[in-house]
Amino acid sequence: MKKLYSIQILAVILSWLVTLCACSEKKDVAGGITDIDHSVAGRVLDVAGSPVAHARVVAYIDNSTAVEDSVETVSDAKGNYELVFNRDVSGDTVMLYAELDSLVALENVESSQNFDLQVSAKKKLVGSVSGANSGFVRIKGTSLKAKIADDGSFEFDLAPAGKRILLQYVRDDLAVATFAVSTAGTSDSIALPEFIETYLSMDGKERVFENDSTLAESVDYVDGIFGKAIALKPGQFIDLGELDPTNGDFTISLWTKWKGTNGNHQILAAQRSYWSDSTSKFQWHFDNVDGKFAVMKSAPKVPVEITFGDSSVVPVDEWSFLVLVSKDNQVSMYVNGKQVGETSSFTSNLLEKAVPFRIGGNEIPTETWNGLLDEVRVENVARDLEWIINTFQTHF
Numbered sequence: 001m002k003k004l005y006s007i008q009i010l011a012v013i014l015s016w017l018v019t020l021c022a023c024s025e026k027k028d029v030a031g032g033i034t035d036i037d038h039s040v041a042g043r044v045l046d047v048a049g050s051p052v053a054h055a056r057v058v059a060y061i062d063n064s065t066a067v068e069d070s071v072e073t074v075s076d077a078k079g080n081y082e083l084v085f086n087r088d089v090s091g092d093t094v095m096l097y098a099e100l101d102s103l104v105a106l107e108n109v110e111s112s113q114n115f116d117l118q119v120s121a122k123k124k125l126v127g128s129v130s131g132a133n134s135g136f137v138r139i140k141g142t143s144l145k146a147k148i149a150d151d152g153s154f155e156f157d158l159a160p161a162g163k164r165i166l167l168q169y170v171r172d173d174l175a176v177a178t179f180a181v182s183t184a185g186t187s188d189s190i191a192l193p194e195f196i197e198t199y200l201s202m203d204g205k206e207r208v209f210e211n212d213s214t215l216a217e218s219v220d221y222v223d224g225i226f227g228k229a230i231a232l233k234p235g236q237f238i239d240l241g242e243l244d245p246t247n248g249d250f251t252i253s254l255w256t257k258w259k260g261t262n263g264n265h266q267i268l269a270a271q272r273s274y275w276s277d278s279t280s281k282f283q284w285h286f287d288n289v290d291g292k293f294a295v296m297k298s299a300p301k302v303p304v305e306i307t308f309g310d311s312s313v314v315p316v317d318e319w320s321f322l323v324l325v326s327k328d329n330q331v332s333m334y335v336n337g338k339q340v341g342e343t344s345s346f347t348s349n350l351l352e353k354a355v356p357f358r359i360g361g362n363e364i365p366t367e368t369w370n371g372l373l374d375e376v377r378v379e380n381v382a383r384d385l386e387w388i389i390n391t392f393q394t395h396f
Contacts, residue, residue: 095141
């Protein structure tokens with residue numbers, strides 16, 4: 001079954017000034033730690049860039065679906081602040097929050113570093129989750145939640161301002177999606193690209209074809225990581241039509257029980273009509289010639305390929321969670337919550353016409369994926385490490 005979720009922020013408009021409620025426990029800040037993995041320092045500024053003294057500054061650790069811990073301090077006369085943690089937080093999701101009277105700021109710290117916070121008026125945030133009628137959206141690093149209405153809409157009356165805040169869609173106590181948005185600036189309307197997730201739960205409704213593009217008469221389903229999984233026969237692939245997520249940031253994730261190498265290339269995902277001409281846009285596969293997992297695209301003279309690791313990076317005959325993330329034209333591969341190989345520069349080909357997007361195979365009958373496939377997701381956002389680890393640990 002394909003579930004299509006679309007998250008689109010419709011507008012961010014100035015609203016009245018009320019103090020933001022945030023759940024935190026005030027803690028003393030210890031000094032003397034210089035390891036950047038244990039501290040965050042910066043300034044609190046107003047919209048004119050002037051220092052803000054005596055502002056309350058809090059770092060919230062928010063790795064799951066609620067704030068887990070916090071550290072608090074106050075900016076000095078020059079607006080400077082420093083927050084020191086009692087442990088390494090380099091792998092955590094850290095949200096910085098500042099407030100003075102009715103002015104607030106919220107920012108996501110992707111890595112511990114000097115970080116300035118610009119406080120301004122709170123704003124009204126309105127959005128929608130297409131296809132959803134339950135759950136809620138929360139702003140990470142706060143206690144703010146907005147219930148999903150029957151039509152998929154949600155609304156925050158008093159959202160904090162920030163260049164990068166994280167909205168998290170939660171359903172059935174599980175984080176379905178986390179995505180970064182900006183509420184900074186003076187504009188009263190901010191439109192973001194539509195969030196799309198194509199989800200295959202392997203319930204028998206997938207469009208499975210033979211390599212000659214005829215609909216498969218027989219498809220094998222077996223026990224999966226969650227419900228049923230699909231075991232593609234040689235020459236088969238799952239067709240996703242002309243889905244085109246690879247023009248910008250994207251994520252492809254799936255569960256597999258791999259049977260290992262078999263003397264052939266093996267396709268995880270391919271966006272192409274045929275490899276040897278100009279209709280090949282992108283491919284994620286195991287390259288039997290090099291013996292490595294790779295992404296590839298066609299080029300005028302020779303194919304361009306980025307490799308991540310040999311066959312040993314994916315266990316054989318046990319369930320593994322594979323993720324490919326492309327963010328800002330940098331591509332990374334993860335296996336069971338850990339990155340394999342290096343992050344490398346890669347862009348898919350720009351084609352003048354749409355080409356098929358396929359999972360587990362392509363038009364060449366010998367290149368079918370040699371293993372089971374389950375819980376396949378293709379998205380036009382770059383998932384972060386938090387989402388990857390959470391999905392690996394929860395199997396959802």
